Amino acid sequence: MLTPDFYYESVYMIPYADLWQNNYRALIFDLDNTLAPHEVLKPPAKVVALIKRLHKIGFKVCILTNNTKKRVRTYNEGLQVTAIHCALKPFAFGVNRAIKALGHTRDQTIIIGDQLFSDIWAGKNARITTILVKPLTTRDVITVRIKRLPERLLLKRYFRKLAEEVK
16 A cells, blocks of 8 residues: 555656656646645746646646645645645545546546655555655655654665565
8 A cells, every 4th residue: 555656756757758658647746845845835947847848748737735725725826737735645535536626537647746654545545556756855744754754664665675676
């Protein structure tokens, strides 16, 4: 349940054209520490450019966050994508809402986030493809900091297994 289907260093390293070729059509992004650090209220130009590129490819995009309506509304002003706050990740409720809002099937949808215990687990609960990215910063709210220790242990095992598969 906590093993991502894919791992990339950042949202900018993901091969989106390959995902499109493999029939993925909808992307659900976590907000905090995936697209922007917690304290960044507006999307950086790099994120705006990424979302424009994804739309140009043909993807439908959604932001899915456990954060507040105010946080996601302020951030989304610069993007104007589907956005869902208070998602209750790791439960599948928010992911299911996003899938429905984007209008594609589970098989065509991917969730992208920085946390095993919320983003990846939520994606697995919703039975969709998951991509884990490295957190943008080490600054986390206290609840996330608590989860990072067991997450590091699981990731160590995950990367060790990946290295063995490559050999």
